[in-house]
Amino acid sequence: MSGTAIRSGSVRTLALLAQQVGKPVPEVETPAVIVDLDQLGENLKELQTYADEQGIALWPHTKTHKSPEIGRMQLEYGARGLTVAKTGEAEVFHEAGARALLLHYPPFGQAKWERLADVVADGAELTISVDSAAPAEGLSAELARRGLRASILIELDLGLHRTGQTTSDGAVALAREVSQYPALDVVGISGYPGHCRGTAETIRSRLEASDAFLRETRDAFLAAGLPCDRISGGSTPTRFLTHETCVNELRAGTYALLDRTDGTEETAAVSVLVTVISDTVANQVIVDAGSKTFTSDDHPDGGHGIVVGWPELELEALNEEHGYVSAGTSERPAVGERLRIVPNHACGCVNLHDGLLAVRDGVVDHVIEVAGRGLVR
Amino acid sequence: MSGTAIRSGSVRTLALLAQQVGKPVPEVETPAVIVDLDQLGENLKELQTYADEQGIALWPHTKTHKSPEIGRMQLEYGARGLTVAKTGEAEVFHEAGARALLLHYPPFGQAKWERLADVVADGAELTISVDSAAPAEGLSAELARRGLRASILIELDLGLHRTGQTTSDGAVALAREVSQYPALDVVGISGYPGHCRGTAETIRSRLEASDAFLRETRDAFLAAGLPCDRISGGSTPTRFLTHETCVNELRAGTYALLDRTDGTEETAAVSVLVTVISDTVANQVIVDAGSKTFTSDDHPDGGHGIVVGWPELELEALNEEHGYVSAGTSERPAVGERLRIVPNHACGCVNLHDGLLAVRDGVVDHVIEVAGRGLVR
Numbered sequence: 001m002s003g004t005a006i007r008s009g010s011v012r013t014l015a016l017l018a019q020q021v022g023k024p025v026p027e028v029e030t031p032a033v034i035v036d037l038d039q040l041g042e043n044l045k046e047l048q049t050y051a052d053e054q055g056i057a058l059w060p061h062t063k064t065h066k067s068p069e070i071g072r073m074q075l076e077y078g079a080r081g082l083t084v085a086k087t088g089e090a091e092v093f094h095e096a097g098a099r100a101l102l103l104h105y106p107p108f109g110q111a112k113w114e115r116l117a118d119v120v121a122d123g124a125e126l127t128i129s130v131d132s133a134a135p136a137e138g139l140s141a142e143l144a145r146r147g148l149r150a151s152i153l154i155e156l157d158l159g160l161h162r163t164g165q166t167t168s169d170g171a172v173a174l175a176r177e178v179s180q181y182p183a184l185d186v187v188g189i190s191g192y193p194g195h196c197r198g199t200a201e202t203i204r205s206r207l208e209a210s211d212a213f214l215r216e217t218r219d220a221f222l223a224a225g226l227p228c229d230r231i232s233g234g235s236t237p238t239r240f241l242t243h244e245t246c247v248n249e250l251r252a253g254t255y256a257l258l259d260r261t262d263g264t265e266e267t268a269a270v271s272v273l274v275t276v277i278s279d280t281v282a283n284q285v286i287v288d289a290g291s292k293t294f295t296s297d298d299h300p301d302g303g304h305g306i307v308v309g310w311p312e313l314e315l316e317a318l319n320e321e322h323g324y325v326s327a328g329t330s331e332r333p334a335v336g337e338r339l340r341i342v343p344n345h346a347c348g349c350v351n352l353h354d355g356l357l358a359v360r361d362g363v364v365d366h367v368i369e370v371a372g373r374g375l376v377r
Numbered sequence: 378m379s380g381t382a383i384r385s386g387s388v389r390t391l392a393l394l395a396q397q398v399g400k401p402v403p404e405v406e407t408p409a410v411i412v413d414l415d416q417l418g419e420n421l422k423e424l425q426t427y428a429d430e431q432g433i434a435l436w437p438h439t440k441t442h443k444s445p446e447i448g449r450m451q452l453e454y455g456a457r458g459l460t461v462a463k464t465g466e467a468e469v470f471h472e473a474g475a476r477a478l479l480l481h482y483p484p485f486g487q488a489k490w491e492r493l494a495d496v497v498a499d500g501a502e503l504t505i506s507v508d509s510a511a512p513a514e515g516l517s518a519e520l521a522r523r524g525l526r527a528s529i530l531i532e533l534d535l536g537l538h539r540t541g542q543t544t545s546d547g548a549v550a551l552a553r554e555v556s557q558y559p560a561l562d563v564v565g566i567s568g569y570p571g572h573c574r575g576t577a578e579t580i581r582s583r584l585e586a587s588d589a590f591l592r593e594t595r596d597a598f599l600a601a602g603l604p605c606d607r608i609s610g611g612s613t614p615t616r617f618l619t620h621e622t623c624v625n626e627l628r629a630g631t632y633a634l635l636d637r638t639d640g641t642e643e644t645a646a647v648s649v650l651v652t653v654i655s656d657t658v659a660n661q662v663i664v665d666a667g668s669k670t671f672t673s674d675d676h677p678d679g680g681h682g683i684v685v686g687w688p689e690l691e692l693e694a695l696n697e698e699h700g701y702v703s704a705g706t707s708e709r710p711a712v713g714e715r716l717r718i719v720p721n722h723a724c725g726c727v728n729l730h731d732g733l734l735a736v737r738d739g740v741v742d743h744v745i746e747v748a749g750r751g752l753v754r
Contacts, residue, residue, distance in 0.1 A: 006445045006473055008731065009750040010387035012465060016754060029488045031753050063697060068383045085698045088389060096383055105698065106654045108665065108713055111406045131657050132712050162699055163655040163663055170657075194696070277483050278540040280508050280547075286540055288485065292728050293753045296673050319571070320440060320724055321462045321482065321753065322539055335509050336485055347697055351669050352729070354385065354751055373386040374731055376408050376670045376698065377393060 010354040010373075017355040017367045025362050026338060030275040031289035033349065034340075034357045035368060039269035040070070040256065047239060047255050048077040054243040059083045059102050059232065061253025064347045066372030067356070068096030070256060081125070083251045087112045088375030090126070094119045096371075102232065103128040104155075104190065104251060106135040106163070112377075113142040120148045127151040129190045129232070131164050133177050140181035151187045152178050153232055156217055158191035158210035168217040175226045188230030189217055192251075196238050207238050211245040218246060236262045259346040261299060265306050268342045270350065272305070274323060276337045285332050287315075287323040287339060294318060294341075295348030305341040315341055387731040387750075394732040394744045402739050403715060407652040408666035410726065411717075411734045412745060416646035417447070417633065424616060424632050425454040431620040436460045436479050436609065438630030441724045443749030444733070445473030447633060458502070460628045464489045465752030467503070471496045473748075479609070480505040481532075481567065481628060483512040483540070489754075490519040497525045504528040506567045506609070508541050510554050517558035528564045529555050530609055533594055535568035535587035545594040552603050565607030566594055569628075573615050584615050588622040595623060613639045636723040638676060642683050645719045647727065649682070651700060653714045662709050664692075664700040664716060671695060671718075672725030682718040692718055 020028045028034070051058040057080035062071050071082050071093050081100030084090045090101050101124050107116055116139060120126050128150060130136045136152060143150055154171045157164030165171040175186045191214060196206040214231055221228035233247035236254040254262050257270040272294060274287035294304055296318055304323070307313040312330035315323050325339070333339060343349040350356065356368040397405045405411070428435040434457035439448050448459050448470050458477030461467045467478050478501050484493055493516060497503050505527060507513045513529060520527055531548045534541030542548040552563045568591060573583040591608055598605035610624035613631040631639045634647040649671060651664040671681055673695055681700070684690040689707035692700050702716070710716060720726040727733065733745040 006469060006746065006748040008387050008391075008746065008748050009443070009465075009469070009752050010385050010731065012469065013751050013754075014385070016465070029486060029754055066386070088386075088393070092383060092386070092389065108652050108654050109406060131655055134712050135654070157657060161658045161661070162696065162701065164657060166657055275485050277485050277512070278508055280534060280541060280543055281538045284538070289753065291672070291674065291725060292751075295668070296675070296725065297668065298673070319539065320728075324539065335511050348668060348673065351697075352751060352753075354387065369383065369385065371383040371385050374390050374669075374729060375386050376666065376729075377390075377406055 013354040014367065014369065017357060020357055020364050021366055023364050025273065025359060025364070028273055028357060028364060030273045030338065031293045032273045032357050033353050034271055034273060034359045035257065036269045037358050037360045037365060039267070043256055043258060043267065043269055044074060044077050047252060048079065050240060051250055052078060056242055056247070057249045059249050059251050060256065061251050062089060062093055062372065064253040064256055065350055066370045067368050068092065068371050069368050071096050071098060074256070083253070086375055086377060087115050088377050089372050090116060090119055092372045092375060094122065094124045100125045102251070106130045106132065107139060108135050110138065113139045117142045117146055117148055120150060121146060127153060127187065129153040129155040130178065131155040133174060136178045136184055137181055140183040143183035149183050149185060152184045153188050153190040153230060154186065156189055156191040156213060158193050158195070158213060159206060160192060160194040162194065164191060168220040171217050172220050172224050172226065175221060176224070179226065186226060188228045188232065189214060189221065190232035193233060193235050193238050196235065203237055204241065207241055207245065215246050254346055257346040257350070260306050260342050260344045265308055265342055270343065270346050271308065272341045272343055272349065274339050274341060276333050276335050276339065279332060279335055283327050283329065285325045285327065287325055288321070289323050290318040290321045292320050292352060294323070294343045295345055295352060297345035297348040299344045305343050308340045308342060310339065390731040391744065391746065394734060397734055397741050398743055400741050402650065402736060402741070405650055405734060405741060407650045407715065408670045409650045409734050410730050411648055411650055411736045412634065413646045414735050414737045414742060416644070420633055420635060420644065420646055421451060421454050424629060425456065427617060428627055429455060433619055433624070434626045436626050436628050437633065438628050439466060439470055439749065441630040441633055442727060443747045444745050445469065445748050446745050448473050448475060451633070460630070463752055463754060464492050465754050466749050467493065467496055469749045469752060471499065471501045477502040479628070483507045483509065484516060485512050487515065490516045494519045494523055494525055497527060498523060504530060504564065506530040506532040507555065508532040510551060513555045513561055514558055517560040520560035526560050526562060529561045530565050530567040530607060531555070531563065533566055533568040533590060535570050535572070535590060536583060537569060537571040539571070541568060545597040548594050549597050549601050549603065552598060553601070556603065563603060565605045565609065566591060566598065567609035570610060570612050570615050573612065580614055581618065584618055584622065592623050631723055634723040634727070637683050637719050637721045642685055642719055647720065647723050648685065649718045649720055649726070651716050651718060653710050653712050653716065656709060656712055660704050660706065662702045662704065664702055665698070666700050667695040667698045669697050669729060671700070671720045672722060672729060674722035674725040676721045682720050685717045685719060687716065
């Protein structure tokens, strides 16, 4: 009754993807997630250039691609370090060669504190964000036992109402408490402006309010004699407004691949190749990819992706392995025909796949391994 | 710039999960997907007993668990064969030892036809469903070249309007066409009553209409001199009504694990262990699992799961790595406290994970490998 003799899905998948290398895109076995290397390079370069010009340190969030290869590209373009959410992601990007890591997530539990201490012991410069004392206290105890140190950002709730201290007084009090733990250096504050979405006007007005809270808290830190050199913020929708705020470290993630939500058919470096497998229902075709390929992450306008080159077609609904493409009264692609679809959400889509096909000039160049896939612990 | 030197996420995950074996559930590192072995056994036994009593052949759909171990359990309980959706799943369950496989999905493309022929050449008794000629023609050509055979079910659209022939005449015409291909035997019809959801009354009335279409088509097959011994249908919501229909092969899948949508807190064999990591926002706590652990698959009543033992708490929203648990004005669990949550959708949740922790009497017994995870090709 043991499954151990069975080759795992990721081994099978990577072997199958390796067979696609060298093929022109129209011959790739579907469904397949492809990354346009030129567009990826443009996206990385555009934000790095902006950050360099504005004197902002770029700390790309790797949750989007979970790929050592793309993380290394971001560092080579000039990122100061890489951001991760989970301890397992810290481990994989440390192994990939990132010297500086920001775990923008409170780690809880002895196992995680030990794993993070292992990463520091192995040479990583680690910063973590916290919004309560317990994760910091536990990590400090483990680091102190081993003569190691890490840096701390106190997280603020900028308006998303997810995590983060909600007042400057609360942030100062927490910073004071954390400063007393032996192995931690409080170095600043952070926040995630995830509520800054929508029209340009909405984004700007919400970001201004977020910035006011960050500035107020920075001033309170300085008045209290607490260091506040690092102010970490940013998101993909707000990334090019960062210079108008006090934020000096930018953690955008999705900007690398982009998608239907944060990009366009032209700027998205990621898309999904699918094949039409059924056309028995009027005004509709079914493609060979559903929520297990795209994710069921939704979009405010409905639908699940942009069907490239077929503006009349809409990927209207997903079952696990079926995509419902509505054609209205338009011409429909035939069974066996291929479509390329920009997904709603790059991060959720990529996290379903052990590898992505890296494409240059219409040919599969190599497989980008998603080595951080599934590392939720 | 190659990622090949990096240990993959699945290798890391399985190593970490192996460390949890022997631990009591409250000591397991979170987030973790656990399977209650006793409840799993009860769910498998209940449906197998029903099928045996009614003389219905059970062909469990493996998409729910994607685990060779659970597939083997289903065969040992008495399943006639295993159902899969994708060619990669056929490969993994063949390797797991399933002699009879039903690919209830039209395979398209030379690569898939070759891979399926390999499975047949290696001894599998393969049935596939089709709703158009092209997949059958391609598979037949490959099988014929190698002196192999497979069985065919003609799929009907029972009302979900996804795949399947929409008239009996169309089904007969397709069966006649497919019968002329050299390596295929048409053996019957199939359908998926995925639209039979909702109240007991809705389920029953829609299932009756589906059954009328199946019977009409069966009679048309027999009148046309076409074999129709096998009538494949069923779903988890309709599973115990199968004996009232003409269906003699049942493909339920979710019944093995169940979930918030198709089960209850008591009958679900799968749940997710999480830890509270933040409580800074009033009337809310944040847990360490989001859409990358639960999936973003939704539920008609909203929310993302049942918080076991805390009826006042609701898992209201998910970000990628954050779960928003709303407490209203009730007592809240503290940072560091653990919760156990039954997910909306077992199939989507399990597909995110390389392994599940099999629990008996509150202790982790072993890791169930999800070797079919991610096999969308």
